[in-house]
Amino acid sequence: MASGTEPDATGVSPDDAFATLGNEIRLEIIQQLGDADGPRSFSDLHDAVDVRDSGQFNYHLDKLVGHFLRKTEEGYTLRQAGERVVEAVLSGAVTDAPVMEPTPVDEDCHYCGAPVLVRYNQERVDVFCTECTGAYGDTHASSGADVPEEYGWLGGMPLPPAGLNGRTADEVLQAAFGLGQTEFVTASSGICPRCSARTDRSIEACEDHETDDGVCSTCGRRRSVVFGSACTNCNFATGGGVLQGLFAETEFLRFMTDHGLNPVNPDSVTEYLSAISDYDAVVHSRSPLEVEVRLTIDGDTYSRTIDDAFLDG
Known part of the structure; x- marks a missing residue:
């Protein structure tokens, strides 16, 4: 011995x-x-x-x-x-490399209502619309998703290879969505979900936002204001609409669940994304940046101001 x-x-x-x-x-x-x-x-x-x-x-x-x-x-x-x-x-993160070609799922695009496909490659689930240009139009800004020309990219979510085991394409999407949402909750509170170090949180507003065709020609996004959270230690970074900066706030989560929306395990990904996509982001100040977020569901409105004090909190 x-x-x-x-x-x-x-x-x-x-x-x-x-x-x-x-x-x-x-x-x-x-x-x-x-x-x-x-x-x-x-x-x-x-x-x-x-x-x-x-x-x-x-x-x-x-x-x-x-x-x-x-x-x-x-x-x-x-x-x-x-x-x-x-x-x-x-x-399977260090040993496996499974691939799932674009596969139809029982969800619709929350932008145009067209059928949706999911693909798995390099530990990521990418979601594509079969008709519209997706979240970033033809530029596919920041996606790194190698988007096929005939599809619009709606987003990508991390999922280790074991997440495919015994799951249908719909179940793979649900698993990836749930895992991605938990990462948003953690990252929005200033904690890296990968290494636990602090994250730098930020908000960015387009100065000349026009979306007549769905995507702004200035910033390449549908949303005029976006939230980001980047780890100060490892290479983790995430971001999206400014509403995602509220995912760790008790009052916001209470508002969501009171209206039957589970941010981590929704009954329908499409219904959830449709509900939280219909919000207003009003820029009250650009220097320093101060944005008021207003989300209305079933006639009830949640309002919250995001500014430097919020980001440093």
């Missing part, structure tokens, strides 16, 4: 972390512990991992103890860092 006391669980550099994990035996040890209901002894782990030499096994096991594994009198268990590795592997 491995000897010595367990090292302190201290941070490691990215290079050291990847070097530690760059070995099949170590990854198999982590995966075996990920499947366990509790601590596993040295002998139990050795029997489960495909390596005969106990000295070699002990060497690799010791490399993991401290940052990725915890050694106790009962045996070995995963630390949080080890659990994250298992989650990444099981989600």
